[in-house]
Amino acid sequence: MIAYKFLCSGRIAPFTRHAWPEPGGDWVTGSASGATAICLDGVHACRARDLPLWLDEELWEVELGGTIVESDSKLAAERGRLTRQISAWNPGSASDFALACALRTRDQALWALRRSGTPEELGAADSLARAFTAREVLAACEAAEATAGEQAKLALGFTADAAGSALDDACAEGAYIAAHAAGVLHGAPGEIAERAWQADWLIERLELRA
Amino acid sequence: MSVTGEITCQELVELVTSYLEGALPEKERVLFEQHLVICRACSTHLDQVRATQRALRGVGRAQIDPGARAKLIDAFREWKSQ
Amino acid sequence: MNLVVAAFSPQPSKSVLGWWQWPLERTELPHHDHVRTAPPGDAELVAALRAGDERAFVDLVEQLHPSLVRLARSWVDSPAVAEEVAQETWLGVLRGLDSFESRSSLKTWIFRILVNRAKTRGERESRTISFTDAAWRDDSSDAPSVDADRFLGPDHQRWPQHWAAPPQRWDELPEERLLGDETRALIEREIATLPPAQRQVIELRDVEGLNGDEVCRMLDLTPGNQRVLLHRARSHVRRALERYLEPA
Numbered sequence: 001m002i003a004y005k006f007l008c009s010g011r012i013a014p015f016t017r018h019a020w021p022e023p024g025g026d027w028v029t030g031s032a033s034g035a036t037a038i039c040l041d042g043v044h045a046c047r048a049r050d051l052p053l054w055l056d057e058e059l060w061e062v063e064l065g066g067t068i069v070e071s072d073s074k075l076a077a078e079r080g081r082l083t084r085q086i087s088a089w090n091p092g093s094a095s096d097f098a099l100a101c102a103l104r105t106r107d108q109a110l111w112a113l114r115r116s117g118t119p120e121e122l123g124a125a126d127s128l129a130r131a132f133t134a135r136e137v138l139a140a141c142e143a144a145e146a147t148a149g150e151q152a153k154l155a156l157g158f159t160a161d162a163a164g165s166a167l168d169d170a171c172a173e174g175a176y177i178a179a180h181a182a183g184v185l186h187g188a189p190g191e192i193a194e195r196a197w198q199a200d201w202l203i204e205r206l207e208l209r210a
Numbered sequence: 211m212s213v214t215g216e217i218t219c220q221e222l223v224e225l226v227t228s229y230l231e232g233a234l235p236e237k238e239r240v241l242f243e244q245h246l247v248i249c250r251a252c253s254t255h256l257d258q259v260r261a262t263q264r265a266l267r268g269v270g271r272a273q274i275d276p277g278a279r280a281k282l283i284d285a286f287r288e289w290k291s292q
Numbered sequence: 293m294n295l296v297v298a299a300f301s302p303q304p305s306k307s308v309l310g311w312w313q314w315p316l317e318r319t320e321l322p323h324h325d326h327v328r329t330a331p332p333g334d335a336e337l338v339a340a341l342r343a344g345d346e347r348a349f350v351d352l353v354e355q356l357h358p359s360l361v362r363l364a365r366s367w368v369d370s371p372a373v374a375e376e377v378a379q380e381t382w383l384g385v386l387r388g389l390d391s392f393e394s395r396s397s398l399k400t401w402i403f404r405i406l407v408n409r410a411k412t413r414g415e416r417e418s419r420t421i422s423f424t425d426a427a428w429r430d431d432s433s434d435a436p437s438v439d440a441d442r443f444l445g446p447d448h449q450r451w452p453q454h455w456a457a458p459p460q461r462w463d464e465l466p467e468e469r470l471l472g473d474e475t476r477a478l479i480e481r482e483i484a485t486l487p488p489a490q491r492q493v494i495e496l497r498d499v500e501g502l503n504g505d506e507v508c509r510m511l512d513l514t515p516g517n518q519r520v521l522l523h524r525a526r527s528h529v530r531r532a533l534e535r536y537l538e539p540a
Contacts, residue, residue, distance in 0.1 A: 015243055039236045053244055073240060157450050176248035184450075218453035220443045224436065227523035231504060233515065251458035255438070261462045261470055262530040266498035268471045269479050272358035278375060282353050282382055283346070289386040290344045 001064045002083070002209070003045035003075055006056035011082070014056055020082055027065065027079040039069055043080035048210045050074055052179070052198035055172040059089035059206070088206045091169065098171035099134055100201055101178040104194065105155075105162040106137050108181055112155035113148065120147035128159075134166035155185060217241050222252050226259050334398050342389055353382065356399070359500060360406045365484070366491040367414035377413050381406040400506050403496060407510045437527030460538055469537060482532040486525055493518055494525035 007013060011020040020028060030042035045062050046054055050073050066078025106128060113125040124144030131137040141160040148156055158181035165174035175198050183191030203210050215237075217225070222245055228234050229242050246253050340348035360381055364374035384405045392401060442459075446452045462470065469475065483491055483499075489511075496507045497518075508518050 015246070040232075040239075054247055056247070071240075073244065154449055161450065170250060172247045173250065218443075219455045220436075220438075220440075220453035223438045224523075226437075227519055227526060231515075231519055231522075233519060249454075251455040254459045254461055255455075258459060258462055258530055258534070259526060262526055262533055263498055265470050265475055265479055265533060266494065266526075266529065267501065268476050269483070269499045270359050271476075272362070274354050274357045275375075278357060278361075278379070279350070279353065281379060282357070283350065285379070285383060286346060286349050286386065289383075290346075 001068055001075075001077075003047060003062050003064055003080075004051060004086070004208070005045045005060045005062045005080070005082070006051075006054045007058045007060060009057045011058065011060075020060075023082045023084055025081065027081045029079040030077075039071065039076045042069070042076040042078055045075045045077065045080060047075060048203050048208055049196065049199045051202050052175050052195050055094075055175065059086040060084070061086060086206050086208070089202075093205060094171045095166075095169050097198075097201065097205070098166040098169060098174040101171070101174040101198065102134055102137055102159070102162040102166040103132075104197065105159045105178045105181050106131065108178075108185055109141070109144075109152065109155040109159040112152040112185065113144065116149040116152050118147070118149070121149065121152055124148065134163045137163040138167070151185070155181065158184070215241055217245050219245075219249060219252050219255075222249075223255055226256060230259070334394065338389070338392060338394065338398060341386075356402060357382075359495075360403070362480075363403070363406060363492070363495050363500075364410040364413075366488045366495070367410035368417055370417075373413060373417065374410075377410050378406065380409055384409065396506060399500070400502055403500065403502060404506075404510050407492075437523060437530075459534075462537060465537060470533075475533070475536070478532060478536055479529055482529050483525075486528060490521045490525035490528070493521040494529070497522055498526065 007020060011022070012018070013020060028043055043062075043064065045064060047070075051059075053073050060082045061084050062080045063083050064075065064077035064080045068075055068077045110125050110129055113121040113128070121144075124140070124147065128137070128140040128144060131140045138160055141156045141163065145153060145156050158177055162174045162177040162181070165171070165177060179191050179194040179198070182194035186193075202208065217238075222242060225234060225238065225242055229239065234242060246256065337348060337352070341352070357378055360378040361371075361374050364377040365371065368374050368377060381402065385402055388401075388405070392398070396404070442456060443453050444451050444456050448454075483494060486494065492511055493507060493513075496502045496510065497504065502510075504515065504518060507513070508515055511518070513521070
C-alpha cells in the first residue's frame with residue numbers, strides 16, 4: 001500500500017529521531033504482532049487526507065507492508081520503506097501553503113465582519129479583502145479590530161495569528177490555526193471542512209494520488 | 211480525521227514524562243504528537259526536558275575520594291586472598 | 293522484531309567499562325525501554341573481577357563509588373555514614389560475585405545492593421526530621437511542573453491554556469553551559485533539596501541510567517508512582533536549569 005510520510009530534514013523521523021534509509025534500502029520495521037502493538041510501535045504514515053496534521057520539512061511517498069491498521073488520523077503498519085521524495089513539497093510550497101491558510105482564516109474574518117454588518121465593519125472587510133500578503137493581512141486586522149464586534153474580533157484575532165505563522169513560515173501552525181478558527185466559528189463540521197480543504201490544496205499542488 | 215479531543219499546552223507539559231516513558235495510551239500519544247507538530251513552544255519545552263536529562267547524565271562523573279579508594283583496594287586484596 | 297534504529301547503533305567505547313558511555317540519547321526517546329539485555333562487556337567485567345583483576349575493580353570503583361555515596365545520602369543524613377554504606381556495598385559485591393547470575397546488569401545489581409543497605413541503615417539511624425527538611429518540597433504537592441503564570445488563562449478567548457510566551461531554545465547556547473562543572477554543581481545542589489523519593493528516582497533513572505522496571509523493583513514503586521516522582525523531580529531540575537541559563 002502506498003502512503004505518505006513527513007520527515008525532518010535528512011530523512012529523520014520527527015518523534016523517534018531515527019534516520020530512515022534511502023529509497024531502495026532496508027525496510028523499517030516495528031513490533032511484529034497484534035493491532036495494538038502496531039499502533040504503538042509500528043511504522044506510521046499518512047493517507048492524503050491526514051497530510052495537514054503531520055506537516056514537516058520533507059514529504060516522502062512510502063510503501064507499507066504487513067498488517068496495516070487505519071485510525072482517525074494515520075496509518076500504522078508492521079513495516080515501511082521510502083519510495084520517492086515529493087520534491088514539490090519544499091520551503092517555497094510550504095510558504096505558499098502557510099499563506100493560503102492565513103488567507104482562508106482571513107475569509108472567516110470577512111464572513112464575521114459582513115455578517116455583523118456595521119458600516120465600520122463593512123469598510124474594514126473591504127480593506128481586509130484586498131490584503132494578499134501576510135503583512136497586509138496583519139495590518140488590515142490591526143486596523144479593523146477597534147470597530148469590530150465580538151465575533152469579528154475573535155475571527156480577526158485568529159487571522160492575525162495565522163498571518164503571524166505565515167510570516168514565520170510555520171505552516172503546520174498556520175494550518176492548525178485556520179482549522180481551529182473554523183471550528184470555533186462554525187463548529188466541528190467547519191473544522192473538518194477546513195482540514196479537507198487543506199488536504200485538497202496539498203494533493204493538487206503536489207500532484208499526489210488521493 | 212478526528213476533531214474531538216485536543217490537548218492544551220498546559221496539559222501537555224504534565225504529560226511529557228509519561229510520553230517519554232512510553233506510558234501514554236495510543237490515543238493520548240497521537241494527540242500529544244499532533245500538538246507538537248503545530249506548537250513550536252511545546253516542542254521547545256520537550257527539548258528543554260531532553261536537555262535536562264542530558265545534563266543529569268553528566269552529574270555521575272565525580273572523582274572518588276583517594277582515602278575511600280585506598281580502603282577499597284585493601285578490601286579487594288583481602289577478599290582476593292581468602 | 294525490534295524497531296531497527298540505524299542511527300543509534302550503540303558504539304561502546306574502548307574501555308571494558310564503556311557500557312555506560314553508550315549513546316544515552318535512547319533515554320530521550322519515547323519508548324526507550326525496549327533494550328533489556330545486559331550491556332556488552334558486562335560478562336567480561338564479571339569474569340575479570342572473579343579472576344581477581346584489581347585494575348578492573350579499581351576502574352569500576354572509580355566510576356561508581358561517588359554515585360553510590362551520593363545516592364546513599366537520600367536515606368542517611370551523615371556523609372560519613374553514607375561513605376560507610378557505600379564501602380559495605382562493595383564488600384557485598386565482592387562476596388556476592390560468585391552467585392551473581394547476570395539476570396540484570398552488573399551496575400543494576402550493585403545499585404540494588406546499595407539501595408538495600410542504605411534503606412536498612414536509614415531505618416537504623418531512625419532518621420529524624422532535621423532543619424534541612426524545611427528546604428525539601430512537600431512530596432505530595434500538586435504544584436504544576438511549569439508555573440501557571442507561563443500560560444494564558446482558561447478564559448483567554450482564542451488560546452486558553454497555551455503558552456503566553458514560548459520558552460527559550462537552549463540548543464542555541466554553547467554545550468559547555470549545559471554540561472560544564474558549574475551546571476553539574478547546580479544540579480547536584482538541586483537534587484540534594486528534593487524530597488527523598490524524588491531524589492532516589494531521578495538519581496537512579498536519569499543520573500545512573502537504570503531502566504524503569506529495575507528502579508520500580510529496587511524502590512518498591514508502581515510504574516505510575518515512579519513516573520509521578522520522576523516527573524516532579526525532573527521539573528524541579530528543569531526549572532533550576534532555566535533560572536541559571538536564562539537570568540531574567
